[in-house]
Amino acid sequence: MLKLLQKIRSIVNQTQVFKSIFRHGYPDTDANRALVMFSNVILHLHPVRVRRGALKIKFTWCLGGLTFLFFILLAITGVILMFYYVPDTRRAYNDIRDLGTVIYFGSLFRAVHRWSAHAMVFSVWMHMTRVFMTGSYKPPREFNWVVGVILLVTTLVLSWTGYLLPWDQLALWAVTVGSKMAEATPFVGAAGPFGPELGRNSGNDMAFALLGGTVVGQSALLRFYVLHCLALPLITALFIAVHFWRIRKDGFSGPL
Amino acid sequence: MSENASESSKSLPKQGKLADLIKKTASEKIGPENTVLVWPNLVYLELIAIMVAVATILFLSLVSPAPLEELASADTTPNPTKAPWYFLGLQELLVYFDPWLAGMVLPTFIIIGLVLIPYVDPSPLGKGYYTFKERKFSMLGFGFGLALWWVLILIGVFFRGLDWSWYWPWDDPHVHQPAGAVKLVDLEILLQDFLGLNEAPLVTLGRYAVTMSNLLTWAMFLGFYAVGFTVPFLFFREFYRKLGFVRYNLVMFFFISMMGVPMKIFLRLLADIKYVLVTPWFKI
Numbered sequence: 001m002l003k004l005l006q007k008i009r010s011i012v013n014q015t016q017v018f019k020s021i022f023r024h025g026y027p028d029t030d031a032n033r034a035l036v037m038f039s040n041v042i043l044h045l046h047p048v049r050v051r052r053g054a055l056k057i058k059f060t061w062c063l064g065g066l067t068f069l070f071f072i073l074l075a076i077t078g079v080i081l082m083f084y085y086v087p088d089t090r091r092a093y094n095d096i097r098d099l100g101t102v103i104y105f106g107s108l109f110r111a112v113h114r115w116s117a118h119a120m121v122f123s124v125w126m127h128m129t130r131v132f133m134t135g136s137y138k139p140p141r142e143f144n145w146v147v148g149v150i151l152l153v154t155t156l157v158l159s160w161t162g163y164l165l166p167w168d169q170l171a172l173w174a175v176t177v178g179s180k181m182a183e184a185t186p187f188v189g190a191a192g193p194f195g196p197e198l199g200r201n202s203g204n205d206m207a208f209a210l211l212g213g214t215v216v217g218q219s220a221l222l223r224f225y226v227l228h229c230l231a232l233p234l235i236t237a238l239f240i241a242v243h244f245w246r247i248r249k250d251g252f253s254g255p256l
Numbered sequence: 257m258s259e260n261a262s263e264s265s266k267s268l269p270k271q272g273k274l275a276d277l278i279k280k281t282a283s284e285k286i287g288p289e290n291t292v293l294v295w296p297n298l299v300y301l302e303l304i305a306i307m308v309a310v311a312t313i314l315f316l317s318l319v320s321p322a323p324l325e326e327l328a329s330a331d332t333t334p335n336p337t338k339a340p341w342y343f344l345g346l347q348e349l350l351v352y353f354d355p356w357l358a359g360m361v362l363p364t365f366i367i368i369g370l371v372l373i374p375y376v377d378p379s380p381l382g383k384g385y386y387t388f389k390e391r392k393f394s395m396l397g398f399g400f401g402l403a404l405w406w407v408l409i410l411i412g413v414f415f416r417g418l419d420w421s422w423y424w425p426w427d428d429p430h431v432h433q434p435a436g437a438v439k440l441v442d443l444e445i446l447l448q449d450f451l452g453l454n455e456a457p458l459v460t461l462g463r464y465a466v467t468m469s470n471l472l473t474w475a476m477f478l479g480f481y482a483v484g485f486t487v488p489f490l491f492f493r494e495f496y497r498k499l500g501f502v503r504y505n506l507v508m509f510f511f512i513s514m515m516g517v518p519m520k521i522f523l524r525l526l527a528d529i530k531y532v533l534v535t536p537w538f539k540i
Contacts, residue, residue, distance in 0.1 A: 033295040043299070049291040050298055062305040069309055093327045100324065111317030119313060121342045132373070132398050135382040135391065142374035149370045156342060163340055172328035173337040177347060181359025186538070192356045193538035215330065253384035 045244055053254040059134065060254070063127035068240065070120035075233065077113040085165070087225035089218045092167040117159050124155050136253040144246040147239055154236045161228035164221060175216050175224070183207040336420050344412030345405050351420065352521050354539055362517070366401075369510040373398075376503045393495070401514055440530035443476075443523075444469040463536040470534065477533045477540070480519075484512035 012018055013025050024035035034048045053059060084103055085095045099106030128148060131137055137145035164175045183205060186193045190205040200206075202214045212219025292298075325334075339347045349358035381390040388395050417423035421433035448455065448469040457465035485508050489496050496504050520540075523529045531539040 027295045030293065033293045036295055046294045046298065048294060050294055051291050055297055055301060065302060065305060066309050069306055073313065096324055107321050108317055111321040112313055114322040115313050115316045129402060133386055134384060136384060137374040138377065138380065138383040145374045146371050149367060153367060159340060159342065166324055167328045168325040169328055169334050170325045173334055174339050177337055177339050181355050184355035185360045186356055
């Protein structure tokens, strides 16, 4: 049986189609195991060889990689959810309800999206805690820590903007709490210190810019939708790319 | 990194940090005997982690689907109104601080403080391994902030109910807690009554009527920072010397501000103090 599989594999590996895609044989020799890292766009995030310490689960706890995995899961389920959702206050709530009643696996996709979001916030925090505990932010990796902090912020804002989209009571009031805080920003909020002194009122302050109005309504829903589905994922993906690139350039801080 | 370092070191600058780094990296023992191939060693590990994580997410999604409450309505405010769990620490701070502090200034301090960490920690010790002994201050400082953050979140998630009152797990969550008889008072009023100071303002600057007790609260507030900056400088000179002037002041500013948060919470809980510093424009 095993012999047969190996034979099939060696035949497949010789075909023009396989060679056009992979450009090397199955990675069971050292040469091919190196080539797979060079020629595969996803695997080339890795070096060809790592120090033994990099394999120790008790050092990294896989947290950075898991955060990235949750981001991928969110992107996939998010695209599927976008097919069924219209950011219109008159139908957004019903669109979400339909996910649970009339759309095949709609409830599952929504649940996976929600749990992945919770998991991503949690794993970002744990990853940062781990990086601090192992002193991995120390030179020459200072800037990658800063990129990580930016990713922490975009993760939180992504989660928060997504919170409004179901347009239920939980969504509306959780975002209202947040917009009250924006209103209280010093200097740029109408209710914040020195805000009124600088001419800020409810029509031209920070909360107005965030919500596109004075209350959480249609403009706020549209703004949060565009930020959640387009702007923030792109920004996050960009910084993830920088983050990974810097890990490769600066090297791995772990033990041998 | 290791495989590029030795060949590229010829064409790169002979001096400076980068050159030192390359030399150091090249001299480290990263030969084949200490490394392993990523395929299969790391790739398979990642595959297992991915499968476990996806299985966990699928399991959680199946046993606990996403909730959907009533249609959003501006007419009925739910009680309590809770933010998502990761922001509940900040919402819990709203009990003790005004929204501009709890929702804006303190989070901004947290973000800036996090960004500064690698630039204000000059110690090369503890890079790439877990150690408490070699970096006690940074571990304790970070651990304290982290613990504070998590404790506030856990309080917000599990111990806050109707009217944002404190609910033990065995309390009925549908019954309002009796309104407390506690009357909150500002620190300057407390000082005024306690020391018998004159209520009449010393000077009036526009809307700001500066009383003697108000000046005292300013002195106490600034004194809190002054003492915080001075004590380590006088008694832990080695700590100051290692950091240098700029780093020391940055570290101490964020550290003292962080310590101020639980201190204000205790003042509120133990002495029923609402604000420690009152001006017409902001209250702390």
